Amino acid sequence: MSVTEYDAIILGAGVAGLTAGTFLAGRGFKVALVTSGEPTACLSTGCIDVCSRDSNPLTGINGLPPAHPFHLVPEKTIVESLNNFQAAMLDMGLPYAGAAKENRVVLSALGTFKTSCLVPSTMKAAPQDAKDSIHIITFAGLKDFYPSYVISRRKNTKFSVYDAGVVSTMGIASHFEDKEFLESFIAWLRDQNIDEDKIAFPAVLGLESAAEIVQTIATRVGKPVFEIPTIPPSMPGRRLFNALKDYFRKKGGDIYWEWPVIGVEKSGKIIEAVMTASKGRPSSLNGKAFILATGSFVGGGLTAGRDSITENIFNLQVLAPGPRETWFENDYFSFNHGIGRAGIKVDSSLRPAETNWENIFVCGGILADTEILKNGCGHGLALATAHLAAQSCMEYIR
Amino acid sequence: MNFEHCIRCTICVENCPVMRVNPDFPGPKQAGPDAQRFRSDREKAEDGWVLLCSQCKRCEMACPCGVEPAQIILKAQQRYGLEHPHSLAHLLFANNYYLSMLGSFTAPLANRIAATKIGKKIFDAMSIATYIPFPKFRFHKLSWEKKTPNRRSRKVAFFYGCFINFYRPDIGRKIIQLLKSFNVDVVLPPQWCCGLPSLGNGNLQLARSFALKNTASLSNYIDAGYDILYSCTSCGLCLLHDYQDIMDIPKAKKIAENTYNLHEYILRLVDDNYIKPQFQEVPRKLAYHIPCHLRALGIGYPAAKLMSMIPGLTCEIIDDNCCGLSGSYGFKKSNESTAISIGNRAVARIQKTGAETIVGDCGSCRMQLGGLSGLVTLDPAEVLSESLGITLAKKVKS
Numbered sequence: 001m002s003v004t005e006y007d008a009i010i011l012g013a014g015v016a017g018l019t020a021g022t023f024l025a026g027r028g029f030k031v032a033l034v035t036s037g038e039p040t041a042c043l044s045t046g047c048i049d050v051c052s053r054d055s056n057p058l059t060g061i062n063g064l065p066p067a068h069p070f071h072l073v074p075e076k077t078i079v080e081s082l083n084n085f086q087a088a089m090l091d092m093g094l095p096y097a098g099a100a101k102e103n104r105v106v107l108s109a110l111g112t113f114k115t116s117c118l119v120p121s122t123m124k125a126a127p128q129d130a131k132d133s134i135h136i137i138t139f140a141g142l143k144d145f146y147p148s149y150v151i152s153r154r155k156n157t158k159f160s161v162y163d164a165g166v167v168s169t170m171g172i173a174s175h176f177e178d179k180e181f182l183e184s185f186i187a188w189l190r191d192q193n194i195d196e197d198k199i200a201f202p203a204v205l206g207l208e209s210a211a212e213i214v215q216t217i218a219t220r221v222g223k224p225v226f227e228i229p230t231i232p233p234s235m236p237g238r239r240l241f242n243a244l245k246d247y248f249r250k251k252g253g254d255i256y257w258e259w260p261v262i263g264v265e266k267s268g269k270i271i272e273a274v275m276t277a278s279k280g281r282p283s284s285l286n287g288k289a290f291i292l293a294t295g296s297f298v299g300g301g302l303t304a305g306r307d308s309i310t311e312n313i314f315n316l317q318v319l320a321p322g323p324r325e326t327w328f329e330n331d332y333f334s335f336n337h338g339i340g341r342a343g344i345k346v347d348s349s350l351r352p353a354e355t356n357w358e359n360i361f362v363c364g365g366i367l368a369d370t371e372i373l374k375n376g377c378g379h380g381l382a383l384a385t386a387h388l389a390a391q392s393c394m395e396y397i398r
Numbered sequence: 399m400n401f402e403h404c405i406r407c408t409i410c411v412e413n414c415p416v417m418r419v420n421p422d423f424p425g426p427k428q429a430g431p432d433a434q435r436f437r438s439d440r441e442k443a444e445d446g447w448v449l450l451c452s453q454c455k456r457c458e459m460a461c462p463c464g465v466e467p468a469q470i471i472l473k474a475q476q477r478y479g480l481e482h483p484h485s486l487a488h489l490l491f492a493n494n495y496y497l498s499m500l501g502s503f504t505a506p507l508a509n510r511i512a513a514t515k516i517g518k519k520i521f522d523a524m525s526i527a528t529y530i531p532f533p534k535f536r537f538h539k540l541s542w543e544k545k546t547p548n549r550r551s552r553k554v555a556f557f558y559g560c561f562i563n564f565y566r567p568d569i570g571r572k573i574i575q576l577l578k579s580f581n582v583d584v585v586l587p588p589q590w591c592c593g594l595p596s597l598g599n600g601n602l603q604l605a606r607s608f609a610l611k612n613t614a615s616l617s618n619y620i621d622a623g624y625d626i627l628y629s630c631t632s633c634g635l636c637l638l639h640d641y642q643d644i645m646d647i648p649k650a651k652k653i654a655e656n657t658y659n660l661h662e663y664i665l666r667l668v669d670d671n672y673i674k675p676q677f678q679e680v681p682r683k684l685a686y687h688i689p690c691h692l693r694a695l696g697i698g699y700p701a702a703k704l705m706s707m708i709p710g711l712t713c714e715i716i717d718d719n720c721c722g723l724s725g726s727y728g729f730k731k732s733n734e735s736t737a738i739s740i741g742n743r744a745v746a747r748i749q750k751t752g753a754e755t756i757v758g759d760c761g762s763c764r765m766q767l768g769g770l771s772g773l774v775t776l777d778p779a780e781v782l783s784e785s786l787g788i789t790l791a792k793k794v795k796s
Binding site: 004036037038039040042043165166168170174177232233238242249254255256257258259260276279280281283298 | 414
């Protein structure tokens with residue numbers, strides 16, 4: 001069996017896992033991150049929601065129910081995690097606008113407002129109220145975005161269609177990375193003589209250089225330009241994932257793709273290694289500590305059976321909201337589905353409660369009592385708890 | 399895993415290099431799990447667009463639900479191949495092994511013709527793309543080398559693959575020297591094409607006949623205590639994955655359990671304290687292009703770990719950058735523009751790193767990236783050899 005030694009092994013490549021990994025790798029620890037697929041962050045809008053219940057996210061957090069894991073993270077650490085994130089993304093050419101003490105809104109693909117804390121710079125110019133007039137540019141054949149939804153909810157909104165020659169989100173985004181395409185597009189856009197205050201696009205303006213592309217278009221057309229996040233495939237989510245991943249690697253972390261963990265080696269109160277079955281031989285990675293950031297159901301951290309919920313790697317005890325009847329409300333669109341509270345209960349150092357394991361730390365969407373949809377706290381909670389988990393892990397390794 | 403586990407999240411779509419540049423390909427989700435619901439044994443296959451899939455397997459790496467879109471498409475490609483006449487290019491590349499044998503036997507003549515205008519016209523008539531030069535055949539194949547085992551404690555049988563054998567036997571010789579310097583016995587077992595080119599060109603039957611011959615040969619060596627080593631990542635993927643899965647070869651499991659990637663094996667020698675390589679300084683700035691099939695093997699990036707031990711070497715890992723050639727895929731006229739578009743994007747990404755040299759495990763990736771960028775390309779084994787001062791004892795004329 002192939003054995004490789006690490007200080008810390010991160011399970012999961014989402015916002016929480018990559019952030020915790022970067023924190024440790026940046027401080028000189030040997031870190032490996034294992035994942036069996038790409039994270040749900042790729043499907044997200046790329047916005048960092050910290051707590052969308054209040055105009056000030058930090059005040060919002062104070063008002064969360066006492067069991068919420070945000071209460072385990074000191075406010076200083078929350079702010080630090082957001083600042084570190086912004087610095088990292090700036091370094092990777094994907095700047096984020098916003099600050100910890102104030103929420104802002106982005107225009108959604110339905111014409112509603114979505115509250116968030118940090119937003120990609122490509123969405124910075126989004127109107128903060130109903131006043132600005134908007135001209136939407138969409139693309140011929142793009143089936144994942146309908147400007148009429150926005151127009152039905154907003155006054156002073158028009159749209160035009162550009163034929164990019166391809167119809168998929170990825171295809172159009174890929175075209176925008178091509179200088180010649182961008183130039184001919186800008187020439188067309190200038191010819192439209194748009195009167196409205198701002199120009200909006202579905203979020204397809206480039207893959208890795210979106211910030212630059214939006215800036216270029218805005219400068220050349222002389223109007224504020226912003227992106228509207230779309231349903232998946234979501235470019236802002238992919239850009240976020242790519243930037244976090246590259247940053248982690250830049251800090252010296254190793255990533256193992258296609259590494260579904262199928263077994264664990266333990267001794268006493270210590271987890272010693274995680275194992276994977278490749279097509280050939282099982283291989284294992286040894287670590288002094290493990291950070292569990294596998295997400296909840298869609299991310300693959302939890303599986304719901306008929307009557308119970310299981311944690312997929314260490315078989316940790318999962319807090320279920322109650323018997324199955326309490327998992328779901330009758331209203332599908334309700335924010336109060338009991339299942340939103342399912343997850344791993346932790347102590348103040350983010351070790352799983354009610355187990356004896358000394359060297360597991362848990363962060364991100366797999367935590368119990370998050371109610372992420374209701375509280376609007378997905379990526380923000382991931383960043384904050386990743387920092388705390390990594391700090392606890394660091395103290396433990398030392 | 400079953401195609402019905404697809405939750406239609408589109409993460410695979412975000413990862414498909416072909417869909418980005420070729421609107422005719424509906425993408426891994428639609429061509430894979432979506433279309434699978436409509437495929438029936440009682441109806442003739444009419445999904446010719448499945449042939450546009452290059453089998454990079456990025457969709458499988460990305461899927462959070464364990465669905466294998468590329469595998470579903472590969473099966474559809476075989477079925478389409480059974481029910482429809484093959485194009486000349488498909489026929490030729492399926493039989494690449496025999497063609498290469500002929501080319502290698504007549505190397506001076508074959509190379510000269512391939513480089514002339516008439517040669518290009520011949521390629522053109524056969525619908526073979528000529529945007530990058532066809533690789534040069536070598537008369538002195540690696541399979542001609544005579545090796546006598548020295549009864550060292552570690553012994554390996556080297557599955558060198560067609561690319562090294564017919565085009566770059568010098569790399570093969572370097573690998574043998576490298577292993578010898580690590581006190582490992584190397585033999586060259588009787589071997590045929592791994593079968594992947596036949597599979598990729600819709601000829602499952604031919605692929606199976608190669609696989610059966612290889613399995614019989616390699617199995618004897620395993621019984622005699624040899625580990626099997628491959629250096630071509632596509633051969634490796636075929637031996638470990640396709641023999642077990644789509645080809646359903648008896649004894650495939652035994653082959654997979656005893657077959658190692660070259661660098662994975664060397665790393666294991668280091669881990670076991672069998673060797674302590676004294677790497678000397680190599681002042682190079684490299685961009686390490688991770689071949690899609692290395693990523694798909696799920697063994698991490700062992701060559702990157704080895705190269706990180708070389709002083710003076712900077713090596714940036716780029717692993718979301720399909721080269722576009724995908725073996726014989728890009729050599730077909732029908733895929734030429736797709737392959738060039740994907741390749742140019744990959745080259746632009748590499749040029750951003752400022753590296754002077756591209757390193758990559760896969761011969762066809764290097765052919766494509768070197769051809770499109772004009773940069774020097776190296777196999778990781780060549781970099782290791784350089785650092786350890788390994789040169790070929792005698793020059794063999796091609």
